[in-house]
Amino acid sequence: GAVVSQHPSRVICKSGTSVKIECRSLDFQATTMFWYRQFPKKSLMLMATSNEGSKATYEQGVEKDKFLINHASLTLSTLTVTSAHPEDSSFYICSARFRTRGETQYFGPGTRLLVL
Amino acid sequence: GQNIDQPTEMTATEGAIVQINCTYQTSGFNGLFWYQQHAGEAPTFLSYNVLDGLEEKGRFSSFLSRSKGYSYLLLKELQMKDSASYLCAVYGGYNKLIFGAGTRLAVHP
Numbered sequence: 001g002a003v004v005s006q007h008p009s010r011v012i013c014k015s016g017t018s019v020k021i022e023c024r025s026l027d028f029q030a031t032t033m034f035w036y037r038q039f040p041k042k043s044l045m046l047m048a049t050s051n052e053g054s055k056a057t058y059e060q061g062v063e064k065d066k067f068l069i070n071h072a073s074l075t076l077s078t079l080t081v082t083s084a085h086p087e088d089s090s091f092y093i094c095s096a097r098f099r100t101r102g103e104t105q106y107f108g109p110g111t112r113l114l115v116l
Numbered sequence: 117g118q119n120i121d122q123p124t125e126m127t128a129t130e131g132a133i134v135q136i137n138c139t140y141q142t143s144g145f146n147g148l149f150w151y152q153q154h155a156g157e158a159p160t161f162l163s164y165n166v167l168d169g170l171e172e173k174g175r176f177s178s179f180l181s182r183s184k185g186y187s188y189l190l191l192k193e194l195q196m197k198d199s200a201s202y203l204c205a206v207y208g209g210y211n212k213l214i215f216g217a218g219t220r221l222a223v224h225p
Contacts, residue, residue, distance in 0.1 A: 034213070043203060043215040044159070093158050103147055103207055107158040 003027050004096050006108035013084055014116055021079045021111045023094030029074035030096035034105060035067075038091045050077045084115040118142045120216035122204050127222045128194055136189045136202050136219045144209025150178050150189045151203040153218065159203055162189070191221075199223045 003026040013019050023033055032051050036044040048069050050056040056069035068080040081088055091112050095105040119141045128134040140148070147166040151159035165171055165180035165187060177190040189202055201218040208214050 043217040046212060104161055104164055105213060106161065110158040
């Protein structure tokens with residue numbers, strides 16, 4: 001099946017620093033990539049939708065200047081958490097939708113961010 | 117508004133059958149997904165229903181009734197490894213997946 005990878009899988013950083021998370025589709029070209037965050041025992045909350053070569057569409061309440069999304073190619077999207085604070089600590093998951101796979105989204109393994 | 121409801125927790129015995137229900141009210145409907153998520157891991161795709169009826173895939177089956185805004189995931193011959201959270205997600209308007217809070221299933225010997 002389609003494979004989506006994320007890097008890093010886990011990151012610990014100091015408050016005020018920026019963290020970049022990469023999401024790659026390994027086997028297919030992704031028409032759209034999505035970024036979610038998930039708090040413990042809660043469901044996934046969509047942060048933004050990213051189409052290759054265009055600006056990301058952010059969900060209400062998500063600060064686009066804090067969560068920078070770049071979708072430079074059909075296989076790579078990056079999420080940068082700028083000036084991270086402890087409340088940004090969460091599980092960040094990307095997903096991808098592929099041209100040949102219809103509406104199904106395939107999820108990456110997630111990145112656990114801990115801001116001290 | 118958008119609302120997806122599913123039970124918070126369920127328990128079942130190894131070898132048994134369990135049904136996890138999901139009801140939804142969303143603006144737009146283009147299909148319903150079920151995902152499995154083990155603790156600390158990303159969700160994995162289980163099923164996708166866009167038409168009414170039952171879709172069977174091995175030990176897992178998923179049912180959809182669009183007129184009732186209702187779906188269920190049926191797990192047969194439960195195994196210990198089936199202990200996980202099961203997420204119901206509706207592909208609604210604006211091409212977005214809306215997730216329920218998930219049902220944590222615990223399978224006991």
